[in-house]
Amino acid sequence: MPVICLASPKGGVGKTTMSANLAHALQRAGRRVLAIDLDPQNALRLHFGVPLEDTGGFMARLTAGVDPGGALRETASGVALLPHGALDMASSLALAVAIERNPEQITAPLRRLMADPGLVIIIDTPPGPSHALAAVIPLVDTFVAVLLADAASTALLPQVETGAFLGQGTLASLFASRLRIIINQVDQASRLSFTAAEAVARHLGPKLLGAVARDEAMSEALAYQRLLLDFAPASRAATDLGAIAQALVALLPTPVAASQPAAGPPPLLDPSRWGQRSW
Template identity: 40%
Template sequence: MIVLTVASPKGGVGKTSVTANLAAALAARGRRVVAVDLDPQNALRLHMGVPPTEISGTSRSTLAGEPWGRLMFQAPHGVRLLPFGELNDQDMQRFEVYLEEHPEWLAEHLRTLGLAADDIVLIDTPPGHSPYLRQALAVAHRVLIVLLADAASYATIPQISRLVDTHCAQRREFQGSHLLVNQVDTARHLARDVLNAMRAAYGPRILGTIHSDQAVSEALAYDQTVFDYAPHSVAALDFNHCADKLLNLLAPPSLLRSFLGQTSGA
């Protein structure tokens, strides 16, 4: 499997929408994609047609000692989803303690899914540093850092980059991190200035930009991705471009197989 962890240094950047739509774009290119929601907001399911009343997920199954095999939901656009699930405050605290005590939790469960070497796993994480992000970084082959074209996002890039390096750089299978700038409004002078500054400082690391497009939020209102709701929208074109660029960056499956074999045997 190829694991892509989606992270953000702060909230409000549209990270979950990026995860859902990028997963759909990759699936449309014939790749088998599993989206894993590690954000306690449990919002990824809302993009993928899972009923809002559904409370099952990896968190609840973990606390109950149940396997993940029966948790998989099939989204209409071909992506399979493992939702986070709904927990009360007490169970959430128990779960977070469990994650701290079991750093191999996510890696072990992903290995039980029987995924092929070139299957893609996209992991949505909560903003900032958390036990969920640490679990996702521990298995990541690449990290996608979602930002806005604003001064606050720009200022956080060194911090989130250091965090990724701390948890990923020493692993031989890690291939690098990328910046994805979301909700870009090119009509705003400040957005253009910040985007230019990002390109000047981090140009090779920028995977792409997603233009601000009302179709993305409207699609969510209908429990859809932007490809279901407005396949010819500007945002849909942007996500397709990012998916193409990402697939060109991914290592050949044979290389990943060798890395995974070394990791499993370690």
């Protein structure tokens, strides 16, 4: 049931990398995790080893009016995945317009998934504002904003910590109360990176979920389409991710026994299929 959404006003900061690897870390911590990709880049699947030629996905099915649950991929990590799916520019723009007109296209299937009390849902979003992010915001329990330890990210800090990148006025304050921040790619050998990270960390206080070192192992893991905790478990970034996953677990409600039937409509994803790989 808990919904965690990775978001950031800035691109290329590590949202997708964190989404995939935190989903994996939570799965290893004993949670049942579903990762959902709302970004037309369709890149979340790459971290889970989904073959490049497998381009189907959840969002791509929305435009076709097909049950999005059919896009589920059971990955070797144990994390269930709803990839975005590949769309050409025209279809992608049409989807954005359709979601703006009727956000229920995304929120209705998401609510059905949330009816499963033992499921932790992690959502990866496109950089900056998007209709997909705007649609899911009201359903999110915890926003995780990712920033880099650099001047550009530091300049965006007021927008992030006030929740202004998610909404306006009082609404922004409500979202800000559900927001935690990760500082990514901290380079201790760089005076600028370390000083920026240190200043941001001190400023954020308890809103800081954690910090992740800049670590070549992270990019290498992606190049091999592997998750970091499998690919380089002793790496610095893996240690950092483990600590962040622990902090995230502390924010989650205690898991409910899977045998308890959920109220309402049947779950979108049949739990009896979990553990089977569909490719």
